[in-house]
Amino acid sequence: MSEDAEQPSIVPSTQRGPWMTFLRSLAASRGDIASITAPPFILSSTSLVEYSRFWAELPALFVAPSMIVDPEERALSVFKWFIATLKGQYTSRNEALGSEKKPLNPFLGELFLGRWETEDEGTTYLVSEQVSHHPPVTAYAIFNDIYGVELQGYNGQKASVSTSTLSVKQVGHAMLYIKKFDEYYYITLPSLHIEGLIYGAPYVELEQSTLIQSSSGYRFQIDYSGKGYFSGKKNSFKAKMYAPENYSSAIYTFSGQWSGKSTMKDERKKAEKPFYDASEHKITELIVKPTSEQSAYESRRAWEKVAAAVKIMDYDTIHTEKSKIENEQRAMRKQEQDEGREWLRRYFELVADDGIVKEVAQRAGVEPDDSVWRFNRAAFEDGPDSLLK
Numbered sequence: 001m002s003e004d005a006e007q008p009s010i011v012p013s014t015q016r017g018p019w020m021t022f023l024r025s026l027a028a029s030r031g032d033i034a035s036i037t038a039p040p041f042i043l044s045s046t047s048l049v050e051y052s053r054f055w056a057e058l059p060a061l062f063v064a065p066s067m068i069v070d071p072e073e074r075a076l077s078v079f080k081w082f083i084a085t086l087k088g089q090y091t092s093r094n095e096a097l098g099s100e101k102k103p104l105n106p107f108l109g110e111l112f113l114g115r116w117e118t119e120d121e122g123t124t125y126l127v128s129e130q131v132s133h134h135p136p137v138t139a140y141a142i143f144n145d146i147y148g149v150e151l152q153g154y155n156g157q158k159a160s161v162s163t164s165t166l167s168v169k170q171v172g173h174a175m176l177y178i179k180k181f182d183e184y185y186y187i188t189l190p191s192l193h194i195e196g197l198i199y200g201a202p203y204v205e206l207e208q209s210t211l212i213q214s215s216s217g218y219r220f221q222i223d224y225s226g227k228g229y230f231s232g233k234k235n236s237f238k239a240k241m242y243a244p245e246n247y248s249s250a251i252y253t254f255s256g257q258w259s260g261k262s263t264m265k266d267e268r269k270k271a272e273k274p275f276y277d278a279s280e281h282k283i284t285e286l287i288v289k290p291t292s293e294q295s296a297y298e299s300r301r302a303w304e305k306v307a308a309a310v311k312i313m314d315y316d317t318i319h320t321e322k323s324k325i326e327n328e329q330r331a332m333r334k335q336e337q338d339e340g341r342e343w344l345r346r347y348f349e350l351v352a353d354d355g356i357v358k359e360v361a362q363r364a365g366v367e368p369d370d371s372v373w374r375f376n377r378a379a380f381e382d383g384p385d386s387l388l389k
């Protein structure tokens with residue numbers, strides 16, 4: 001018996017027809033999923049620009065590495081933080097809404113600003129901006145000045161469809177910086193596919209491999225799998241940790257479920273012990289200003305009417321209000337084109353890779369993007385939406 005019986009279908013009986021039509025359009029779409037109109041019950045009232053939040057919903061794990069002097073132990077605590085982010089990133093919609101949902105497609109310049117306030121860590125800030133609409137790319141920065149930890153990254157999605165499986169390759173990377181040790185961690189992003197589409201209960205399964213390469217030399221290689229693979233359980237992973245001087249034999253190995261329990265084995269002492277258990281950690285809710293205090297480009301204010309219509313499945317209003325936003329965006333792009341200018345990104349700038357990303361990535365044998373989206377901290381501190389005021 002597989003660990004979890006197939007999820008019950010969430011397709012309302014009245015929606016079976018539209019769901020089958022949707023699956024057929026998906027199969028015919030050849031990957032441009034943003035253009036597919038998914039049946040309203042699968043729509044999320046949350047914009048994709050909000051998904052940067054999943055990198056730091058456990059602020060204590062996010063800042064922990066800054067307090068660990070031993071580089072090997074510090075690298076291990078970064079790896080624990082990374083594994084801990086996966087549950088929120090890839091399964092939180094299933095838990096909250098019963099299945100994966102299709103996020104609202106952010107418009108160019110859409111912003112999402114928030115902060116976590118926790119007893120021991122103080123304030124951890126989140127700045128997320130849709131820096132590209134075609135293809136969709138979200139840039140984000142998460143930083144805690146008390147502990148001197150900053151995560152910057154950007155990600156986009158390249159989707160492909162084969163029969164009824166939707167596969168997504170993520171482009172971009174995340175870079176964690178720990179000020180006290182002037183240390184970087186280059187993090188690549190997992191490919192994924194959507195399981196359960198034919199049952200009408202879609203959920204994300206991660207696949208293939210990613211790595212974490214530290215400027216200290218420590219490296220992690222993580223291999224992902226789902227049901228029916230090596231462990232038979234969904235959300236499974238195996239990982240190897242390498243020391244700087246020797247990338248051919250792992251010093252630690254890990255295995256388990258990134259959404260549940262995992263263990264670690266010291267390959268030098270052949271000792272095995274628990275590594276991480278997702279059920280032992282409760283996320284901290286992100287504080288976001290009420291829409292009445294948000295600027296016009298902040299996500300929840302911009303999508304307020306659409307989100308309300310999605311919640312009550314008012315299909316006509318969803319369409320009307322979405323069209324207003326899309327038409328407004330088209331008009332702005334046309335005006336920019338006529339005036340020979342481009343939309344100015346508010347908090348991020350596209351810069352030729354300034355060396356550190358390239359240096360750390362190449363150390364891991366990865367060819368990074370030529371140019372990277374970098375957080376412009378000064379723009380954020382002086383900006384109208386600044387949370388720092």
Ligand code: 1KG
Nearest residue numbers: 033036038042051089090100101102155157168194202
């Ligand atoms: C459209 C699919 C949504 C995904 C794949 C968008 C990208 C999301 C990313 C990769 C974004 C970056 C985050 O750090 C991690 C992350 C988590 C979840 C990813 C989303 C899952 C969503 O599934 C959507 C497609 C499946 C189904 C709900 C409906 O299918 C469609 O509507 C296709 C048009």
